[in-house]
Amino acid sequence: MKQNIVSLLFFTASISFAQINHPKASPFATVEQEVGLSKISVKYSCPAAKGREIFGGLVPYGRIWRVGANESTKITVDTDMIVLGNALPKGTYALYAFPEASEWEMVFHKNTSHWGDGRKNYDANEDLFRLKVKPKSVPYHQENFLIAFDSITHNSANMSMTWAGTQIIIPFVVDTHAQMEVEIAKQIEENPQAQTYYEAARYLQEQEKDYERALGYLDKALELGGDTYYFHRVKSLVQAELGDYESAIRSAEKSLKISAELEKDEFVRMNQKNIAKWKTLLRD
Structure with missing residues (x-):
């Protein structure tokens, strides 16, 4: 009897821990960009459009979005920066968005422990700051959600977030x-x-x-x-x-x-x- 119980526990544990390593539907990505002597790093997942309506559809208007898929998107700056007039101290933050058709509210959030969009545990009191940006249409289709940097100088860089036909640009400035x-x-x-x-x-x-x-x-x-x-x-x-x-x-x-x-x-x-x-x- 004792041997049967041990065998059952071993079988149950094997089922609990057995997992197949499989390709992710939204692969993980990291983008790093030097700006002068500083660096911006973003870790996020890249969901695909797959013919779906994205903003206002898969990503509803007026609701918090993790800016990607899976765990929350994390952004790290290794020195103090300015983002549209807001002080961004050196550190790591969760990046969230509240998309709307004509204007988005972007959130730099101090609590990086939430999974996904943190909808149930998200606390606006833990925001570092919010800023408003206007989405623009791009003349091409971006299949996978993409975060990239452009217009890079010694003192500034623009972070773009593009998916389907929509793009958001957030400027970073460093002294x-x-x-x-x-x-x-x-x-x-x-x-x-x-x-x-x-x-x-x-x-x-x-x-x-x-x-x-x-x-x-x-x-x-x-x-x-x-x-x-x-x-x-x-x-x-x-x-x-x-x-x-x-x-x-x-x-x-x-x-x-x-x-x-x-x-x-x-x-x-x-x-x-x-x-x-x-x-x-x-x-x-």
Whole structure:
């Protein structure tokens, strides 16, 4: 009798734990996007349209939606950001939506423990913030729900959510320049090499900021690292922005000479083009 009971318990346990590993109807996906020195990560599931009416049908208007399928969609930012004027502190949040035909309400929610849309346990008091966005129609059919990033700069990125013929865009903004100023100061104090000064100057030049300081960094880079075609090239660009075309031409000519010796054809062409442009500006 005892042996029969043990056998029954073993059989019952085997049934309870036996599962077939099968493809998911809504496969899991992760998208990560660098924005300057920061990163946004989104983990979600990708349901398919399968010929169904999506918004206003499969996803009812006016009711909370998990922005995907299965467990709630999670979004993580590794530094503080701004989303349509709302402060988004570093951390992980559940992302929900209340879709309507003409306007959606998006929710960044602090409680990430709910399964799915958390309809029964969802508490609006746990929202970090809500924001309103308008859906737009796209001229193509997106079969699987897709989250992606576009319009990416050092300081911002747009997160798009597209399914069937509808798209929502949410802009993220980060103060990369403040982060870079901290990084520049730290590296110059701890690791003051030629490349350190060059990279600091190049960042300022690319961002069109503080050209005088960038020029000082480039002089220091050349002092420590010697004549380098890309040091001289960036110096020429900074000098031109400061309106000193004569000095810019001299720097570009040095870059051109070294580039030609090293067979850096692209830099040869870029320097030639700039020299011609700046000579024209000098004559005008």
